[in-house]
Structures are given as structure tokens and as C-alpha cells.
Amino acid sequence: MLVAFLLVLLILFGILAPVLSWLFQLEPSASAVRNFAPLALFVCALSFYFGGMAGAYKAPDRHLLHGTLVAPVAFVISPVANILVGKTPFPGIDSVGAALLAAVFLAASVAASYVGARRGHAIHVHNEGVLRRMRRT
Secondary structure, X not given: OHHHHHHHHHHHHOOOHHHHHHHHOOOOOOXXXXXXXXXXXXXXXXXXXXXXXXXXXXXXXXXXXXXXXXHHHHHHHHHHHHHHHXXXXXXXXXXXXXXXXXXXXXXXXXXXXXXXXXXXXXXXXXXHXXXXXXXXX
């Protein structure tokens, strides 16, 4: 999960932010949300793909489950943290459109983390086979 968050922060607000702003001609304004949402959705899915891959690879067992749970756990942590601070669970979601956008982001994140978990599991199985062959010789 931390890998996914670090990738989102790095891509959206870090080293690639000037490149993405120039490429997509994004200026900070309220109307830029429509242009920014598809880019943010892609970055979110890409980040949770790698987060799911890392979660599945590092899991002691049930690799697909651990990798796929990266996105739902991240979705649960945010409302819990907001409630602990004294805010509403989803402070920026006050309209049907915003709720639908959040649902789309959650669905894309879960799907990407599942695909990443499958890849992480495949890498884990391959590496275990290589290590087993190395121990025999």
C-alpha cells in the first residue's frame, strides 16, 4: 500500500508534475478537474498495480488475497483517519458526481491491484522455483 501511495505522490506532485502539467496543459483551477480526473485515474491504477504486485510478492501465503486487499485497505484507512481527526468520513464528497467519481477510482484501484497481485504471485512462484533449483545443485 505504501508503494502505491509513494508512486501516486511522486508522479502527481513530484518529479513528473511539471512534465504532466506541460503535457496535459493543466492549470490549477476548478475547471481543470475534468481534465485532471482521467490522468489521476491512470496514475492511481498504475500505482495500485505496483502496490498489489509488491503486496502479493511479499505475502507469506494467500498472495492474491494480500495483493488485492491493498486498495480496499487504503480505502478504509482514509475514513478512519478522518473520523479520528473529527471530520466526516469522506469530507470532499458532497454530491452524487463526486461519489460516483470516488466509486470509479475505488473500482479501478481494486482491479489494478488484482492484476498486480497476479503478477506478483507469478514472480514469487518463479523466484521460489529458481531458489529451489539453486539449493539442489
